[in-house]
Amino acid sequence: MKVAVVTGASRGIGEAIARALAEEGYALAIGARSVERLKKLAEELGGEVFYHHLDVSRPESVEEFANKTIERFGKVDVVVANAGLGYFGRLEELGEEEFHEMIEVNLLGMWRTIKAFLRNLKETNGVVVAVTSDVSARLLPYGGGYTATKWAARALVKTFQIENPDVRFFELRPGAVDTYFGGSKPGKPKEKGFLKPEEVAEAVKYLLRLPKDVRVEELMLRSMYQKPEY
Template sequence: MKVAVVTGASRGIGRTIAEMLAEEGYSLALGARNVEELEKLTEGLETEVFYHYLDVSRPESVDDFASRVLWRFGGVDLVVANAGVGYFGRLEEIRDEDFERMLQVNTLGLWRTVKAFLPSLRERRGAVVAVTSDVSARVFPGGGAYVATKWAARALVRTFQMENPEVRFLELRPGAVDTYFAGSGPGKPKEHGFLKPEDVAEALRCLLKLPPDVRVEELMLRSIYQRPEY
């Protein structure tokens, strides 16, 4: 049975991807800080699940999580590096601690997560799904700091790919998604330009069915109600 790791699995996109992967028969290793939510999620999943506290902004937490996962399963086939946070404001207004937090989670957290599982992924010729954003290659006023952390994440994913050709790296770039992101909550109408997390999970489900010698490097998906901007 294939083993998948999902970070930021306690809610939103990560949680929905975890549910989809369980349906696809993956064994799961789920990480997030809200362990109570991970426990609730696990109760409804019909597959082998390991969950543990994970704070990707702390190197020792990532190392601890990864060693527990590798001990439990012996190796991993898929890592969904999804954990992320968003704070918004004009560049002269964004607070130092918010910018730093985003760098720690969105950029360094992704790097730490992938790095921790790389030896196993190389051995199993596995795959990484890095959840960045449609803004990983564009900018918008009021989003500069968040966007910078996602551009940096994109650069990391591409460099990881070049350094590790035996692992397939997919940069998953959703536009606006109806989740708890940036302090909001789910329930936003599609007509306002939001995808549902299920839309993102379904797109990933399709890609995972492709033959293993196909490397999809990037997928950007947005609601038809979101303005196309590049």
């Protein structure tokens, strides 16, 4: 049985990816800070699901999550580094704490997650799905701090790929998605340009079904109602 790790699986895109991978027959290790939500999801999915508290902004939390995952399953085939958050507004009004949190979670959290599982991923010739954003290579006024963390995360993922050719790194770059992101709530109309998290999860299923010698280095997907900006 293949084993997939999903960070930030308590809601939104991560939850949808966890559901999709459970349907595909993966054993799952899911992490986030909201353990009650993870527990509920694990119970609902049934089967081989390990859930554990994870705060990717704390190195020791990532280490513990990785160690317990390996103790439970003995290996990892896929790591979906998805945990992330965004604060928005004019750059000069972005608070120090908010900017630091985005760097800790979106950038350092992704780095910690990938490096914690890298040895195991090499053993299985595994896959990293790094959830960045369509803004990982474009500009977004009033989202400069968030955008900077995603550009940096993109640089990190590409460098991991160069240094580790035996692991495949997929950079997943969604446009706007209807989740809790940025303090919003799900239920936003499709016509406003939001993808559903299940649609993003469908793309992940597609990526993971491809033959092992195919490396999709990045995939940007956006609703047809979102303005095409580059």
